Amino acid sequence: MSNLKPALILFSHGSLLCGAGETLREHAERLRATEEYLAVEYGYLNYSLPSFEEAAERCAAAGAVQIVVVPYFLVSGKFVREDLPPRIEAARREHPQIEFILAEPLGFHEEMTAAVLEMAAMARPPEHWRHDMLAAPDFCAHRPDCPLFGSPICPVTAEATGGHP
């Protein structure tokens, strides 16, 4: 067993919709700040970047010998049970020196209860309900199959036209 700290990958589904990556970046930044891990990366199954494979590549480049993959999912559904394991298997073949360990998704825990109560305590009146999507273009794949593509509420459209679609 190595004395090196483990690396951690947050695994998520990915989305055609902009803004979906913002949250994962926040979690990764908080986890990095704990200095418990050699590296903290996030990677997606579909659509969004970086891909799961890129995240594994980055951990390998950091010298990881052990990577724990934590699914950023509420429950263990098809994506976690069926789609993720073959991707981990492929990453194992690509990086045979690295031990990959799959963690459970969030599921039930008192931290989820605390999260609900925290968000409830910060609840706001209607003028604040439509959460701003300023960071969204950072995570946009700008794909024509996105339902918002080219529409007035597409943040990339808004940015390109100075907020006047």
Added chain:
Amino acid sequence: MTRALLIMVHGSPRPEANADVYRVAEAVKGSRTFDHVEVGFLECNQPDILKAVENCLATGATQITAVAYFLHTGSHVCEDLPGLLEEARKRHPEVEFLMGSYVGRSPHVTALLARRGTEALTRSRGIS
């Protein structure tokens, strides 16, 4: 003032996927922060969000705080859920409606991700 909490969930074609959110709702009830706690679904399951609002009002709620049990932002959190709550407000202008951010924003979720990672690492050491 009678305060209700509405936990807004995406919903799933596999109803058993909602078991955890009902456990969270029970735990929130146990905290006695709210007079009533209700779960409402955007898709697939019942009650839907507007029915869940009616259920809150039937308990005498004069203020409804809604929290999105979602991990990511996106069109559901930014458009669909606020749209439904605005509809509920129009129907019930005498009721105060508040909406919180989605639970994925919370540092408690970050802490749980770290915990799930630690649990897996501990298990792997146990069998190696």
